[in-house]
Amino acid sequence: MRARRLLPLAVPLLVITAIISSILWTQHIEARHPRADFVPPVSYREARAAVVAAQANEAAFRASQFQQAGIVNAEQLPRMQTVYFAQTGHHVSNRSGFLNFWRANGQIHTFGYPLTEEFVEDGRIVQYFERARFEYHPELPADEQVQLGLLGRDMLAYQGFPAPIEDPQTGVLYFPETGHTLWGEFRKAWEKRGGMRIFGFPLSETVDEGGRLVQYFERAKFIYFPEDLPSFFQSMRASTGYRINSLHEIQLSDLGRQLAQLRGVNIAPVTQMPGTLTWHPAIWERRIEVSLSEQWLSAYEGDLLVFRAPVATGRDGFNTPVGEYAIYLKYPMQTMADCLGGECWEVPNIPWVQYVVGGVALHGSYWHDNHGTGIRASHGCINLRIDDAQWLYGWADLGTRVIISY
Template identity: 55%
Template sequence: MNRRLHHPHLIMTGIAILIATAIAAPIELRARQRPAVADFAPPLPASEAQAVVAAVRAAERMQQQSAAEAVPLPAVQNMYFASSGFHISDRTGFLSFWRRNGGELIFGYPISGELIEDGRIVQYFERARFEYHPENLGTEYQVMLSLLGNEITQGYDFPDGQPTQGRLYFPETRQTLGGKFLRFWQKRGGLRIFGYPISEPFEEISPIDGQVRITQYFERARFEYHPEQLPAFYRQMERANGIILSGLHEVQLSDLGRQAMQRRGHTPQAVGPMPGAPAWSPKLFERRIEVNLTQQMLTAFEGDVPVYRAPVATGRDGFNTPAGSFAIYYKLPRQTMTGSAGGESWYVPDVPWVQYVVGGVALHGTYWHDAWGTGVRMSHGCINLNIDDAEWLYHWADIGTRVDVVY
């Protein structure tokens, strides 16, 4: 029996209650309930996107389970790097330090095992030397980086820099830092990872490719400028808009670790994996991306370890980026951005490193502004990143990688 036919007044009462509730609901709640407006049209229907994510996650769980059964992770993690033939262990904290402070991008791969030098445990990487300081056990200074820039440039006579507008002056070393080298220094670790500048920028033959490159030395590093690593179109947009963009490999670090190791006469031989040491891969851990809308900051996690941070610019009022737990369901290295909403229309070609997370909302690189992390929200719902950050995330994440958008 259909009782609704006998009680029409109940239907009208229910509708009235629903309308009144909707009107009384907070504006913020109603805004969140609206479909997200975004820079892109969704490339897949929601049901198909969910199916893709579910299938990829199921396959990934099976792989992780098989790997764990074959080679269970030891209590003290010890990872094998097949590309160089050496391990990094956490008995000294070297592995955690490597993961938390830039990994391969900053330090390169290990090129030795743990060694004793001057009574201290050290390990060489392509671009750095790690030192174990047991006197600082349990603090952020348990692992420190050697002053390889100072060591490699012994005998050099660098002229002093002069304080000028737009450049930071360091009285400790009487040198300055500006432009893209300053941006890289600030973003990738600053004083703790690179130390003070010990030279001004100058031209020098690159040990990386043999070309004459703009170079600057630091206490722990040597920077080189590779402008071709930011494609020409984005360099043109950078100049046209008067902003600073960054390509992932536009500033590169020299192999000071390898040079220092050779100077000291070390010739370590590559080894095979130790029993119980899995081959290194970010996929050994659950990867997760967190976007904090209040802080306008993105953090990438492997397990509970934060391995990458990047400033973002999210949706402005009326185009708010939706909060919630999502997953990457579609990826494109380039896409033309077109849309029309709220009385606006847009056409933006060659948007780089696009990863869809919900509907038409995507993580992607941005070349028409550099306001990430400033608190200025200017997108139509998408999560804007600098080009270097968007590229790093694109290669690190996979379909199915969780994306939590929070306040």
């Protein structure tokens, strides 16, 4: 009963805390503004108003979510954090660690939405997602207990396994365990998005299926959509050889859905359990941390690390400012032009731009490949690879905190 009395009191406290944080943030940034070496796209007053409004709206959203849970009898609340996905009508919880695994390893982009609740299949707790099957292995160490089912192997058991390659060409990554290779854009995606742990060994070569290049892995099937990368960036990749990719250039097939249907698994939606939150990235406080010494960016939901990416920040004379800021303006594409420090530049087609302080923004870059190398190449902005900038743009909102430090 004590917990039930305290929950409603927590709601106004959340809102008050958010308002105080916004005031402190604006006082902090006001003391540092303006910076003569970075030209902001809007006035400081407009930027501050956008951040304060966005943070207040997000605080109100979280408060309404907790208020919804607070009116439920405490004895009916789930024992572990549980979230409901209205998109497919199913829950994901941390009873077996599935929720945090989903959040920390690619989320919708890698696994899609849940198609079932947790249930026992072949003596093991499992849950089907659009592109994966999560399995609970309590016999393994704590950080390895969530494993992904071998959906690619299961699907090929229906279709037939391709013959292995006995004499691979040079310049490819060859796996003698399965007799298959990895190369090109599929190799880049495999290495970047989880490698062996998430996708397993390749089970086929790159093959054509219905006019699309695909490749099967133990736990996934990759599909190539070259048209997702705009022609401007395709030409830049061809001429420079840099790692230039869009987020959805390599997509994962819905093997989870296909296998669930083949096996007769019930994927009908269920009623939301009392006291559960409805999934949205904003139900956890989001923040971005940029390490200037490491040249890496980390994104968090609460205390959980959900994304990491290499960056390239401002070189000497154009140093990226240290401090605590927030995203105040976003553009999916922008041309940046300026003259500072005796230099002038005009760079077109800069993708996934998110301004955090003055004229300093997080954005994709295609004119160098120095991300994470320690070579600071920018005029103060935080450069990311295009696909990383695209992921971050979709995940973050106006008001998301950005902490830049050494």
